[in-house]
Amino acid sequence: MNQAAKLSPELQSALDTPLYCTGESECKLMWERAIFYISTTSRWQLRVQTNNLIETEGVPANYYALAYSVAREPMGEGRYRLASQTWCGLKGFQCRPHADEGLARLKYYIRTGQKS
Structure with a gap:
């Protein structure tokens, strides 16, 4: 049984809305926010940190702490x-926090620079 996360409207919107950036300045800021959020929130250390991928170490089976990954996919024209x-x-609903909540909080921070 997969249980949905109970999210505030603000976090539900962050979860449901894809993240895009345009231009060097905005993309650099959002990428730096992603690195900062993951490195200060995850129990796991960063395993990969390049210009196009941020990923934490793998998670042992049966462990509840969240791991994170953000990939920067070029869409063309600086987007x-x-x-x-x-x-x-x-399972996602057994993670702490719920996997969807963790993803929503990550995306919200990347977009706004504020922790929700």
Whole structure:
């Protein structure tokens, strides 16, 4: 049984809205926010940090702490999509926080620079 996260309207909107950036300045800021958020929030250390991928270490089976990944996909003309994921070593609803909540909070921070 997959249980949905109970999110505020603000976080539900962040979860449902794809992340895009346009131009060097906006994309650099959003990428730096992603690195900062993941490195200060995740229990896991960054395993990969390049110009196009941020990813934490793998998660052991049956462990509840979230791992994160953000990939920067070029869309052309200076526009990028920031595809993000969260997961743990359990089912998504057993993660702490819920995998969807963790993803929503990550996306909200990347977009706004504020923790929700």
